[in-house]
Amino acid sequence: MIDLENDVIGQDARTRVVSQLETVMNKVNWEWHEAGIPVLRTRYIQFMNQERAVFLPISFLVAMSVLLFIFRQIKSILIPLIAISTTLIWVAGIMAHFEISINVVSYLTFNLLMIIGASNAIHLLMKYHEGLSLGLNQRDSLERVIQKIGGALFLTSFTTAVGFCSLGFTNIKVTQQFGLLVGFGVILMFILTIIIMPIILNYIRPPDNEHIDRLIRGGQFLAADRLNTWNQKHPRSIITISGILFIVALFGLFKIDYNASVLEDLKPGNPLYDDLQYVEQKMGGTLPLEVIIDTKSENGSLQPQFLSKILNYKEMILKTPEINTAVTPGDYLMLANEEWGDGIRQLPNSLNDALSFTVDFDRVQALLNEDYSKTRISCRISDLPFDRGMQIREDILLAGHKLFGENIDINVTGSTLLALSTGRHLVKNLTTSFFIAFIIIFLSIVFLFRSFRLSLLAILPNIIPLMIAGGLMGYLGIKLRPSTAMTFSIALGIAVDNTIHFLARFRQEYKLSGDYEKAVSETLVTTGKAIISTGVILSLGFFVLYFSEFVPNHEFGLLATIIIIAAVCGSLILLPVLILQIKPTLRFKTGITNILID
Template sequence: MKKMFSIGFWEFIARVILRNRVVFLSGIVIITILFSMQWKNIKFTQTEANLIPFDDQINVDYRSFLKNFGEEGNLVVIATKDPKLFTPKVYKAWDNLMTTIQSNKEVDLVISISNLKKLVKNDSLESFELKPLINTNKTQNLDYLSQVKSELLNNLPFYEGLLFNKKSGAIRSAIYLDKKIINTKARKDFVLNKLIPQIAKFETETGVDLRTSGMPYIRTLNAKTILDEIGLFIGAALLITGLIFFFFFRSFRATIISLIIVIIGVMWSFGLLGLLGYEITVLTALVPTLVIVIGIPNCIFLTNKYHQEYKIHANKAKALQRVITKTGTATLMTNLTTALGFATFIATNNVLLTEFGVVTSINIIALYVLCLIIIPIFHSYIPAPIPRHLGHLEREYLTSFMDWILRTVKYNRVGVYITTILLLIFGIIGIYEMRISGSIIEDMPKKTAFFDDIRFFEKEFDGVMPLEIMIDTKRKKGVMKLSMLKRMEELEETIQEIPELAKPLSIVNLVKYSKQAYYNGNPEYYELPTQQEQAFILSYAKNATQNSKENLMKSYVDSTGQFARITTFIKDENGEKMNAIEAQIRAKANKLFPSPQYNVIITGKASVFQKGTQYLLDNLLSSLAFAFVITSLLVLIMFRSVKMVMVSLIPNLLPLVLTAGLMGFLGIPLKPSTILVFGIAYGLSVDDTLRFLAQYRLELARNDWKIKKSVIATFNDAGISMFYTSIVLFFGFSVFMLSSFGGTVALGGLVAITLFFGMLSNLVLLPALVLSLNKTLSNEQEFIKPTIDILEHTDEEVDAMENKK
């Protein structure tokens, strides 16, 4: 009765679609136009992905730091090791470059050798003055420039690590952008349209190679590369899936309409992003390509079914109606399970993943509706398929492959289980070799010039990723007490002992520089003042900065004097060591600044990103477990058999374990991009399992509960569609390997491999388990009729419904 109702419902849907073709096509056009009007609202994210919930303590601490000291990632650095910099012609061009950069409204401050100030004592004012290091009237003299270089490298330790590397002779300029534009489109416009052309002009004029980096620069070029690759992925996905579709069906018309369907889906996906106000991130940028990769299998399944029906009846109208009537519930449920796999990301309590899950799951259902409407309507307008189009139904290579699997399953199940156990052991051993990476730049395009520049700065200046330490003295003006400065100096000594960290910068450096200036610039006095010296040296420093626009202290001490800041930089390749590094700093800080007298916060983008990666890992593992539970419940509702639940999970867990093992042996770390592999692959692979088990149950009823005969019949029907779908998904996800981003390459490659393993597992291990457990799974008493039937309805059932009418 339930099945008759289902047939009647889908027969009604088929009749409505085919009798109102113009209305449905017009509706799709109108919806597409409405979605395209939302494209103007699409924005690209201007910040790194914050993987931690807003109210988490890590984010609370980071916002506290930003409140006191502003945006930390506003530094752009330009450097060179070319000794020609200290020649008159090149120095003049360098000076002009820095002056031009400083003139941009987006730039707050430029610190360079061309405008460098040195601290000089003024006894009459009992203050320090900032005077130019370089006399501009003498810069045409080569000997003078050599003296400047010598003084910089030997007499100004305050600037070491900030503007020069004494050992290698590398010189750099520090460009501080206006903090208000760091997370806006203005930053992108400045970097791409002003900074880069100005640097290129200098290089052309002088022949000197410059290196550029810093978080604003890295963010901008990284974002530009992501945007450029969206078009590449969409084009490549359309090409490869279109070729596969044509290879299967040998029909230009069917291929073109399938591509039109997924192109409409892509247009809807962009419109949905604009409608919901979601930004294009490294994840949502993948959605349009996923729409193509997941949409084409729907087109293949429905087109294949239409050809099967037409071959039986040779009646186009009847075949088109029965495509919907017989497969409506089956295609709906398989698309729902796929959407559910992506929807589990919504439960991660992470904005980045939640948005990805929402957009992807909605688009999967929208694609299903598009395919169900457009494919029957399109084929109703064109001529019926000819024998060439139907040839794929009896291809020798496919039948040979299926025969080989059947022989293996029937006669060598012991070998299948031994192989499975060995692969499982391999995967488990590999899992213990896996590592977690919180590197911000690890996934960035390694073949680009800006990535080479990052490595340059990591080598010459020990990194560009900031690690911040904020100390709350709990009282106003507490930072400038000598006892406090000495504690900070001791903490900085600990930081300097950590090889992965750069020389720290803080108010301590400025106070040391003040003492050096007080003693007429003698570098031997670059140290903290003694108790006897502190009164007049610190008063000099305070007088110098109290009303000065060039307040050197403002970056290291807040306006109240209560909060101090120590900034260091970490080589991003050491992101994995972040926890150990922080623990070492924290242990020392707790001794020097005991609670509750002080409060020490260790934060910064490098730290937040690393902790976010661990948080994401924990949440995605929970999300994957949630997907297992939901899938199990779905199987339980459909079949009302706990044994069927176990049989459905085992073939889908094995590919995940195997892929995790490969990641461990190949040195591919767990990171935001690769963690997604498991949820995506599981959501796509489980569809094949459900289709196989559902078809197997039907074949048992058809074949008087004869096991082997039922398995063979299942292969002849579900096996081919499982193979076709897996091939399209394999090559579709392989498109992401064209990316220059390591994370996207890993995501595409690992999902493709996992789905390939999943196909073999569902075609070999699953039927082997079914045959081995046949005494219980085939028992008519235990194999209760399902609550939800996702099977294709048979000719007999459809005929019975039609005769009843």
């Protein structure tokens, strides 16, 4: 058992101590197992840095590989890379300026911005090649890109930023910083992409006709054409299947378990997880639980009668199965009495004896306040879920009030209960932030498309993917913890991008033809290709996190991937069918909305 000094605060200080302990352990050929909150915090950050070093390059390779597969040109990789890298450098500089550290949440910043930036680049490059295929020259094609897709890219960046910035409504600093930072990074990515990429494309040789024909009219994206045909032939089947998925997902939502524990962030097989489990099984709990008793009188904690009651209270607490050890000032005072007093291991007989033993006894001092009016029972508890932790807290308080009466104040605290309460509180805040993001995004779509019915159609294909992910959480036993709750706000902002791109192009096509069926078909075989491409790059970028050793990141990657894939299907299958069935009225007016959409 090692106690750290009070000045060992922060990751750097803890890392130095842990490194020194590792040096000692490496010199002795024993079987060593680490446990305790300082070790847990230190190893968390170390594992996080290791994963960042692995997943950031993988995300980069995934993004570049998809771009190369789609465009088959090195310059189509290098140009987006310049815009993305510039944004990441800016974001890194902002983090340094505002002293935002890399933590268990913010280390995902660069991965997310990279795949979001790559998806923006795909839409821009697709529109650029489409203009060239229509016979436009290089400059006119780039102007068409800004006019036709600049507004849609702004809208999608705005909704994505809203999803991230909604995390700013939480009361947890690291989550607030992460949400606001990535939200700002998304808008910055849009600005730099829409400026840098057209400028570079204007000064390099345009792609040859062979590349343009392959990309626009080739067989690489037959899926978009087949979806168009399938949608026209099976509209009722699509609506029926969507309804069944909605109902099944709804039942799954009621099965979601939000009773998470502290150590569930680690997977079995992780060295830290295995060490903590070993120590719990062999030596009892490793997580701290503190019971503070306030006598409201100076030296009240050292009165012999009170010390005796504290020992009785300790025995009552130890009847809790999850609590394995508990230490009171009386335990140390009995040792002191045996060593320095009458030679018997028992409590001091008087207040003066207790005071004399306490003055230079650091372990006793650590369990008392300055005037000895408050005492602390320091316990070690096993890993447990929130509900059980709150039940134990209530049981301890009830037993204490029965023993001491109502005149004594008792507080049950410690980093274990704090972590459990913070997690539950954060889930509630993230749920609120999701609804705020949903309302903002919906109102934005209503304002920009000027059609309430069309906006309702736009939201529905994005609600079902979220419900599918939530239903799978219930059926698969994935608990609603801060990381999984955060997924829904983030994924909503990203998933709705596909719908906005689809509706923006549909509105343009309908304005030209005045025919719903023709406009939907043209949208599917043009913008549908870009939506499929961005869906691939986003889902693969998130799926990388599936292999994380941290359960929150693993679940975040899995759920985000499911939502993105389901959202692509919703935008390209369900949304076209709903438009053709309902035929919402479209309004075309001059002004800011006309500029943004058209």
